Amino acid sequence: MNKLPAYVSRIEQEQNLHIVHFEGEHYSLKMMGLELPQNVHVGSNVILGVKPSHVAIAKNLSGELSYSNQIHASIHRIEEGSLLCSIELHVGSLSMQSFITMASCKRMHLCVGDEVVLLMKASELFITEVADV
Numbered sequence: 001m002n003k004l005p006a007y008v009s010r011i012e013q014e015q016n017l018h019i020v021h022f023e024g025e026h027y028s029l030k031m032m033g034l035e036l037p038q039n040v041h042v043g044s045n046v047i048l049g050v051k052p053s054h055v056a057i058a059k060n061l062s063g064e065l066s067y068s069n070q071i072h073a074s075i076h077r078i079e080e081g082s083l084l085c086s087i088e089l090h091v092g093s094l095s096m097q098s099f100i101t102m103a104s105c106k107r108m109h110l111c112v113g114d115e116v117v118l119l120m121k122a123s124e125l126f127i128t129e130v131a132d133v
Contacts, residue, residue, distance in 0.1 A: 002055065002096045003128060004029070004048040011042060019122065022048060026092040030068045032122040037130060045131040054124040055098040057087065058117040059108050069120040071096075075112050078105065089118065 006022035006029060013019075018036045022029045029048065040046065056067075073089040073096065085105045087098045096118065110116075 001128075002050045002052060004050070004094065004096075005131075006046055006048055008040060008042050008044045008046060011036070011040075022046070025094070027069075027071045029071075029120075029125060030122045031125040031127070033126070037127060039130050040127060046127050047129040047131065049126050049128040050120050050124055052086070052097040052099045054120060055096065056119040057089075057098055057100060057104075057108070057110070058119055059110065059114060061117045065119065067119040068122050069118075069125065071118040071120075073116055073118050075110060075114045075116060078110060078112060080105070089116070091118070 004024055006024040008020055009023045010021035011018060016034050018033055020031045020036065022031065031048070071091055073091045075087060076090045077088040079086040080102060083102055084099055085102050087100065087110065089096045089098065098118065
């Protein structure tokens with residue numbers, strides 16, 4: 001599980017739908033969800049979670065995407081399996097992980113040291129912990 005420390009910078013709400021904006025050390029993120037913990041408010045310090053299987057990788061990215069969560073990272077380590085590969089990435093001092101298919105890894109010619117963009121849908125991000133309760 002990837003854990004990203006951040007604070008809540010803005011909350012948008014319409015009926016039960018929430019879009020929560022977060023700021024971290026090297027990233028700005030958005031989370032979309034139906035329910036928001038009652039103790040989360042603007043200024044809350046939180047730990048966000050995202051599964052490695054929900055972190056896509058883009059190399060040489062150009063153009064517009066609907067992904068609101070785009071984080072620049074560098075590849076630190078690649079573990080190859082027969083079908084999947086696990087990629088360890090660094091975002092500043094933070095370490096993250098992505099699981100992608102071996103076919104994608106080979107097609108993209110991913111190598112240690114490559115600069116990439118991590119893509120996460122706002123609906124795949126979630127709050128694992130509210131740090132200031």
